[in-house]
Amino acid sequence: MGATTPLAREYFPAAQRWAYLNHAGICPLPQPAVNAMHRRATEVSLDGEFTYAAHSAEIERVRTSAARLMGVPSTDIAFVKNTTTGLGMIANGLDWSAGDRVVVPDLEFPSTLYPWLALADRGVLVDRVRPEGPGGKLTVEAFIDRINDGPPPKLVVTSWVQFGRGWRVDLAALGRACDEAGALLCADVIQGLGVLPAELERWGVDFAMADGHKWLLGPEGSGVLYVRGARLDLLRPLEPGWNSVAHREDWDNLELVFDDTARRLEGGMPNVTGIAALGASIDLLLAAGIPAIWSHVDRLCDLACSGLSALGATVLSDRSTEGRSGIISVQVDGPPIPLLAKQLQSEGIAVSARAGGLRISPHGYNTDEDIDRLVDTVAKLTRG
Known part of the structure; x- marks a missing residue:
């Protein structure tokens, strides 16, 4: 799995417990940083x-x-x-x-x-x-x-x-x-x-x-x-x-x-x-290269937008070529967004509630499976 990501997933112990999609908040430390x-x-x-x-x-x-x-x-x-x-x-x-x-x-x-x-x-x-x-x-x-x-x-x-x-x-x-x-x-x-x-x-x-x-x-x-x-x-x-x-x-x-x-x-x-x-x-x-990290993160954000939009979510973020970033925000029908973020946390998915939307921010070690897990869990929590 690590070979498919610009940043080696095995460097991130948090990835064993979480689909960690909250790097716009506080990141999990990679093991080399802990070692240093x-x-x-x-x-x-x-x-x-x-x-x-x-x-x-x-x-x-x-x-x-x-x-x-x-x-x-x-x-x-x-x-x-x-x-x-x-x-x-x-x-x-x-x-x-x-x-x-x-x-x-x-x-x-x-x-x-x-x-x-x-x-x-x-x-x-x-x-x-x-x-x-x-x-x-x-x-x-x-x-x-x-x-x-x-x-x-x-x-x-x-x-x-x-x-x-x-x-x-x-x-x-x-x-x-x-x-x-x-x-x-x-x-x-x-x-x-x-x-x-x-x-x-x-x-x-x-x-x-x-x-x-x-x-x-x-x-x-x-x-x-x-x-x-x-x-x-x-x-x-x-x-x-x-x-x-x-x-x-x-x-x-x-x-x-x-x-x-x-x-x-x-x-x-x-x-x-x-x-x-x-x-x-x-x-x-x-070592990974910022262009490679950005390309990977951008693709994961597109994947999340596509999957959540298919559930009826509204993407609040600017996803134009010149305006996009590693952060996406979506509105989802169902529980209030702060409650939904807490429910996702209880399911082992790290996101946050900001500016009226569910804020999702993957990094270079996240995988398609992390995004799929997010989308599937949002579907479960919003459709009862």
């Missing part, structure tokens, strides 16, 4: 401080791998504890003036909206872009209309893939629009990175962030932040510490000389164990 965490923790338990040199080298290796996944230089990557932290570093690190505008979609994940609303006491205005149509499709034209509806915005913020119904924003086209308007572009990429091919630097994204616990198949509390090198000096480091400076580990040198890479944003001791696990998961993704 255990190995790092064991080394520290045995040798304490004397493991740090080797662990520092591992951190830099993972930084390079993460940069490759994102399509950016490794010098533009900082490790953060989660997506919210990365967004906060941008929101609170930029220099704001009263009347500055931020353009952000409506129906966003709360953490992608709250940092900008929290700037109201500094006179920052937040203008929301309304998704179009019943499925919540968000076009670049809708962004452009909002960008042009007032003075040029300082910043445009968006999720690459919306968490509830999975509509995907064309970041390359939006990057061009932001460049023409003189606006910076910040993308929350947590629902796309690890399943969709990314070329963030080429697309003109200035800031991007993602926690590891979804499509990256990593642990909670370990994520990545991308800051385009040319934008680094626009950000005030919020938590300067020994790890922020060019002369780190020169403990007697008290000059505040920031590192000339995104590492200046990391501050203090990194989450070594979490980064090691994240690195092991990124290694799996890179």
